[in-house]
Amino acid sequence: MAKPITIKDIAEKLNVSIATVSRALRGSSEIKKETKMAVLEMAKEMDYHPNLLASSLSSKKSKIIGVVVPTINRYFWSNSISGIENIAYKEGYKVMIFQSGESFNKEVEIVETLANSRVDGIIISFSKETKDFNHVHQVIERGIPVVMLERTCKNMKASKVSTDDKNGAYTITKHLIEQGRKNIAYICGPLSLGGCKDRLKGYQEALKKAGLPFRKDYVVEVEDFRFEQAGQALEKLWDMTVKPDGILCFADILAIGTIHTAHNLGIKIPEQLSVAGFGDDETSRFISPAITTMAQPSFEMGELAAQIILEEIGLSGESCQIRTEIIKPEIIIREST
């Protein structure tokens, strides 16, 4: 492997200065057309490849947006990342994706790496373990724009894009009630997650408005968002003296798990039990019964987050207005309710 070609090599061949080469390569306006052509041609001939590290180091711009999500393994996140990329690539930005694996320590490490790699901005969705937000606070202090996506926090000087959880949960709970359900349970993730708590509120509000009692033992928290866990939650609920006749799941993946276990227990859906999800999982449409869900526009949410961070990068710190975008999910009624 030969030593890589640098602008110095090109400059020498062409008998011009490296400044000229640099300007030609970046399409600077202050350069003669012929010189530019000559440089470009020579660069191609010599198989030149710019060193982005050097370029970012001196220009103090990386044209990279860092994204950190709990996992890329779920539709909501992979799809919002596609939305982010869609906007970013159009503007000539690259997107670096990292997953925290729901680990606080890893999240801190990633954010630190991202900041130290001088990315131009960071879009973050917190891990479920994250209670302390000092790491992003610091990054913001260091002048790097941050946008919080979906899993946000309070009192941060950063824009956020998230779902209208309370309203969404209210709407879908109301739907279950309108289907004649009286004993509606709620299977969710850790209530320490803001989203889980907010949806709980909406759920409670809908019950209250309909004059239905709120039963604390109808709220089952699961540790992880996995099929199995929803199944266990259902088994627990099904052991109770008054079995639920409707279940609101925090995420589609939990609804799928619930339905699967319901099958095994011989529970008829939706006759005996209505099951509703929340999310934006394509899969929920293709299993049977197809799942009623509050669809979150994850792609568009990603796009919005990208737009905001691009704006903030453009302003480079000055007067940057913090935006809070609460996105309404949309109810999609299918066979499971």
Added chain:
Amino acid sequence: MAKPITIKDIAEKLNVSIATVSRALRGSSEIKKETKMAVLEMAKEMDYHPNLLASSLSSKKSKIIGVVVPTINRYFWSNSISGIENIAYKEGYKVMIFQSGESFNKEVEIVETLANSRVDGIIISFSKETKDFNHVHQVIERGIPVVMLERTCKNMKASKVSTDDKNGAYTITKHLIEQGRKNIAYICGPLSLGGCKDRLKGYQEALKKAGLPFRKDYVVEVEDFRFEQAGQALEKLWDMTVKPDGILCFADILAIGTIHTAHNLGIKIPEQLSVAGFGDDETSRFISPAITTMAQPSFEMGELAAQIILEEIGLSGESCQIRTEIIKPEIIIREST
């Protein structure tokens, strides 16, 4: 946002040289313990954060592995990425994830960016559009180790980790035959993808061995790996005079789509039609009927790819033996066959 602290600032405060600070920070052996402690303490006090760009530029190591996959939105890939991360993080490497979106142009662009960002190695899974492999060839020439994962190509001086497609397809087709199926169809992606072609071979071989005829019109190619497309493929098959009684799907996602459409068409599974998948999708276990599949150990495949690239990075070009790892998938028999 204040100007970031550099090693120069620390050096001045401590009245030592920047070389000393640098050595202390990186835990070099040739430094006095007290000096090191003093530097570390001061760094903390001044809230110092290293500039990774500068560090990589001068050390010519980035401690970053670039990964490019067609999409992160499918279980096989997101899970193999988790495997890659699992190994990489242990060795102090970060993983930068990029998706090509099955676009050749984007893939080329990403590979170029990765190389220009001087990542230490690249793990790549080709897009379905990729027929020309010059971009990775170039990267290898530039001295950057590349490992191909799952979607590989021939005649490349790079290690590869992929599935034993032919054998896997043979095994599962044989299983369908043993279930008494005589008219087995194959729904796959573009046959230009090596994997699709190799599984076709295994499928054909199993038919042949059982004395069953191969019908070309039983092979349906779909454009994208999406639920809908499998449904359309099934409809096409179901229009034929001799309807299939078994279907092998190239991917679990296609099997899910097939089963969904079968429901709509009133086809009983597995009585009328056996459906088998191929992949490693958790979901296939949780829909009903649960899907029989050839499970690929995606996580372990990612781990292996990471191990290989780490080795090659360690050898830094010299005498690097090219490895070809063909991983056997495992048949998991469930309700759909």
Added chain:
DNA sequence: CTGAAAGCGCTTACAG
């Protein structure tokens, strides 16, 4: 064990 100095490969005012 520590420092002075060169270098990594670019960018960007400043002159001309």
Added chain:
DNA sequence: CTGAAAGCGCTTACAG
């Protein structure tokens, strides 16, 4: 429009 020069923030032989 072009060049000389300083600088981005580190690392690393080379001396001592």
